[in-house]
Amino acid sequence: MTDLPTTSPAFDLIIRGGTVIDGTRAPRFQADVGITDGRIAVIGPLDNRTAAREIDATGRIVAPGFIDSHTHDDSAVLVDPGMTCKVSQGVTSVVTGNCGVSIAPLKPGSPRPMPLGLLSPGGGQVAEFASFADYVAALRAAPAAVNVAPMVGHTSLRASVVSDLGRAATDSEIGAMRSHVQEALDAGAIGVSTGTFYPPAEAAPTAEIIEVCRPLTGSGGVYATHMRNEADQVTQSLEESFAIGKALDVQVVISHHKVVGPANFGRTKETLPLISKAMSCQCVALDCYPYNASSTMLHTDPAKLQVKVVVAASGPHPEVAG
Structure with missing residues (x-):
């Protein structure tokens, strides 16, 4: 989980509030996911960050394909x-x-x-x-x-x-x-x-x-x-x-x-x-x-x-x- 500096630019997409299962066999955890240029840029709290598009994943699982x-x-x-x-x-x-x-x-x-x-x-x-x-x-x-x-x-x-x-x-x-x-x-x-x-x-x-x-x-x-x-x-x-x-x-x-x-x-x-x-x-x-x-x-x-x-x-x- 990585915190993003406040100077970072906005993301193309933020998936907010989901339960992340990342495929590493680690326990699931709550996190936001920030995506830029089609790639995951950061997984962590993104409350103060903005994006061109946002998805509310509250109550849902966020997982790799x-x-x-x-x-x-x-x-x-x-x-x-x-x-x-x-x-x-x-x-x-x-x-x-x-x-x-x-x-x-x-x-x-x-x-x-x-x-x-x-x-x-x-x-x-x-x-x-x-x-x-x-x-x-x-x-x-x-x-x-x-x-x-x-x-x-x-x-x-x-x-x-x-x-x-x-x-x-x-x-x-x-x-x-x-x-x-x-x-x-x-x-x-x-x-x-x-x-x-x-x-x-x-x-x-x-x-x-x-x-x-x-x-x-x-x-x-x-x-x-x-x-x-x-x-x-x-x-x-x-x-x-x-x-x-x-x-x-x-x-x-x-x-x-x-x-x-x-x-x-x-x-x-x-x-x-x-x-x-x-x-x-x-x-x-x-x-x-x-x-x-x-x-x-x-x-x-x-x-x-x-x-x-x-x-x-x-x-x-x-x-x-x-």
């Missing part, structure tokens, strides 16, 4: 750079490329099996970026209203490189994917994500994932995963995720942690202690969403259809929506 840590906004930030859907909720940064699905690199003409359809939520044409550097260049050429922290997706790599998605990758295919990962990290990717829950990647054994992700070691990047199983085999999937993180010596993020299906409800009593134990000897984190349903592709595997399924939308069969 929120980070949406799990998104599929890879295309949205290009198609709708205003990102009203996010900034209207206070989100100022998005992490893209989750669940193994990234807009780059995608070999032109390569197959787009689900869940790669997430790259085109409106069903329109998806831009193709053969390299991650090309995608980053597109982001910089037309900056979105949010910061973008992109990951490279293992499923996208498989779709671009592996000739038969129903099998494990060959050594040469692993080498090609590994080269793409290195190129992506060099271009600015913050890590690699996997989605072994989905058919295009479920045939990938643990060894394939480790070898493809080798460039992560020593890079400071993260390994984020939509695990192989979030239902009956959830603990085994957690152990696989931890093992990959240990083999690569990288940070692990368990995406949207949950346990699926009525038979597994309450099993977070097993999974959360397991995650806490892993945290004591390696860097592990998780994200979760605050609602009791998930949104994903329509599986044909009976084991994945044991809970209520609602069709939100279908291009070929719009009549089944709902």
